[in-house]
Amino acid sequence: MHERLPAALLALLLCASPALAAFEPAAAVAVPDEEESAEGEEGSETLNKNWVPGYQEVSGQAVNVSDGDLQATVVNGPLRPSCGYTPLEVTLHNPGPTPRTVSIRVDSHVSMGRAGVTTRQVEVGPRQRLSAWLPVPISGRGGMVRLDSLGASFRPFSFYSVDPVGQPVLVVGSEEAFQSGTKLPRVKDKPKLSVRFIAPGDAPRELAAYVGYPMVVVAGDVTALPADAWSALEAYASTGGYLVLLRPPRDVAGRLPLLARTSSGVSPNPYGFGRVRVCGKAEECGSGLLSDVNLMEEPERGHVGVVTPAGPPPSWQRGFGSSRHLLNDGEVPLVPGVQAPVGRFLFLITLFVLAVGPGGLALARRRGPVALLIAVPSVALVTCLAIVAWSVLVEGFSVHASRYSLTWLDRERDRAVTVGLGGYYANLEPAGVRVPAQAVLLGPGVDWDTQFPDADWTNGMVVSGGFLPSRTYREWGEVAVVPSRARLTVRREGQGLRVQNALGAPLAAGYVRSGGKLWRLPALADGAEGEATLAPASDDKISFSELVAFPEPVKRRFSRVPWQTLNAPLLEGGFAAKLEGPGPAPTSALEVELHEGLHFVHGRVDGP
Structure with missing residues (x-):
């Protein structure tokens, strides 16, 4: 069988x-x-091989609410960028004869709690249609939107953001203009680009709406954009973004003032800390965009900004071994000694236990229970006073900080383009901080699951709470284009060169090229004058890294800075300087106890 x-x-x-x-x-x-x-x-490395060379539109879903003669439309499901903020558009229409003031509030949430409150107050004129943009931190994938106006009651509703399939791209212009300018097809599955289209007339006027996207494309006529919208786009490019002009205007050099100073003659052109692609033929532009997207990608993290602050470790790593002292990706804090003195406090608590336990028993036997009733509260009071005295006398109430920055000084237009980074440890939370419209605070990134601060965007960004929680280490990145009167003045004195430091900070070292020669700058206090000395021929090869000498953890956080542009030899009248102190970034107004301050300024001198 x-x-x-x-x-x-x-x-x-x-x-x-x-x-x-x-x-x-x-x-x-x-x-x-x-x-x-x-x-x-x-991971993303395998997905990249199967991506289709095309784009997919993320259009969102319009939610309409109204009360009386005031109407509001919110585009739900906006495209979520790789860092920074998700721009949430709220369109208001007032068909009535009187102006209306509308307050917009967004309560966003993350997996570990509330991500913060974003508010804005706008005034809608009679018979006016207005697009208001609220930069919602990307740590909040969803939340609630609330509208409020005098005499009107809008129902609150939830919102959500959409994660990109390919690289997130913001396009200012129509889809037809984008297709004709790039010849990229629209695909259904695995697109190389996830695209959100915005009407040019409704384009955001603030840098925060653009800064998180690795690429922003202007598909239509640049001259048709509102002036403040173009200022935000130019600020985006100069502070580390990638701006693409499909239909460049004839006066492109005038509209992009840093193009001649940083251009290398290749496309895309270096522009400040970012890049600009001025398109010619549509086919070449489309293929160039796809090749540039490949360079933007980072395994498992996607695109990150020009400055990437380090956040806390993931929740599942906290409290295990040495990881409790480190940040995400194993990074170390920029401010030393940011952990609470647990060992010293445990020592005081141990002394308290010994005094109350064995000491209390001995006291009760010798003096009786009445003495014990007096001694135990007294010992507890002394222990608490010792802990408080340690906190006050050793740590104090100040904010401890380390600050680093890079600045392009545009003297022709009296402005400073700054990319900054700060590490902070606050024993008591400060009241808040204010940054202008063309400046942005950047958190650690998309996977940050801690609370984001509350911010009012009515006039720039005003942080009202949660910026620096007490006894918690935080890092913040900054990108800013702000007016500045900072300058370095030189004048001839015989065969020598005299320098005046008006950069707003102590000058530690630097170089200037004048008369075809390279001069070494002296160390000068702010407002002081001194004699420059001729630099040896070997100094012509000194790089940015050798001049500023950022610590290695700081260099990793500035991973996408165009070092090759900063390391280029100085042109006639150009200077490179190393500064100390709080630096030129907008948050430098915050009173801190500075542990370290290193800053690099690149620009042109005033004088011969």
Whole structure:
């Protein structure tokens, strides 16, 4: 019987072969789903190989609410960038004859709690349609939107943001203009680009709406953009963004003032700390965009900004071994000694336990229970006073900080383009901080699951709370384009060169090229004058890194800074200076106890 069993099984398989063949198409269809699941586990590197060279639109969904003669439309499901803020558009229409003031509030949430409150107050004139933009921190994937106006009651509603499939791209212009300028097809699956289109007339007027996107494309006529919207776009490019002009105007050099100073003659052109692509032929522009997107990608993290502050470690890592002293990705804090003195406090508590336990028992035996009732509260009071005295006398009530920045000084237009980074430890939370419209505070990134501060965007960004929680280490990045009267003045004195420091901070070292020669700057206090000395020929090869000497953890946080542009030899009249102190970024007005302040300024001198 055992000899007949193999023959019977063979016959059964031969008879079942038609049925098996019938199932082959279904099995073939199921294979791609398994492959896609495997691709998701392997990370973005595998997905990149299967992306389709095209784009997919993320249009969102309009939610209409109204009360009386005031109407509001919120575009739900906006495209979520890779860092910074998700711009949430609220369109208000007032068909009535009187102006209306509308307060907009967004309560966003993250997996570990509330991400912060974003508010804005706008005035809508009679028979006016207005687009108001609220920069919602990307740590909040959703939340509630509330509108309030005198005499009107709007129902609150929830909002959500959409994660990109490919690289997130913001396009100012129509889809037709984007297609004709790039010749990129619209695809359904695995697009290389996830695109959100914005009407030019409704384009955001603030840097915060653009700063998180790795690429912003102006698809239409640049001259048709509102002046303040173009200022925000130019600030985006100069502070580390990638701006693409599909239809560049004739006066492109006048509209992009840093183009001639940093351009290398290749496309995309370096522009300040960012890049600009001035398109010619549509096919070349589209293929260039796709190749540039490949360079933007980072395995498992996607695109990150020009400055990337380090956040706290993931919640599942906290409290395990040495990781409780480190930040995300194993980074170390920029301010030393930011952990609470747990060891010293435990020592005081141990002394208290010994005094109350064995000491209290001995006291009760010798003096009686009445003495124990007096001694225990007294010892507890002394222990509490010792802990408070340590906090006051050793740590104090100040904010401890380390600050670093890079600045392009545009003297022709009296402005400073700054990319900054700060590490802070506050024993008591400060009242808040204010930054202008063309400046932005940047948190650690998309995976940050801690609370984001409350901010009012009515006039720039005003942080009202949560900026620096007490006894918590925080890092903030800054990008800013702000007016500045800072300058470095030089004048000839015989065969020498005299320098006046008006940069607003102590000058530690630097170089200036004047008269075809390279001069070494002396160390000068702010407002002081001194004699420059001729630099040896070997100093012509000194790089930015050698001049500023940022610590290695700081260099990693400035991972996308265009070092090759900063390391280029100085042109005639150009200078590079190393400064100390709080630096030129907008948050330098915050009173801190500075542990370290290093800043690099690149610009042109005033004088011959």
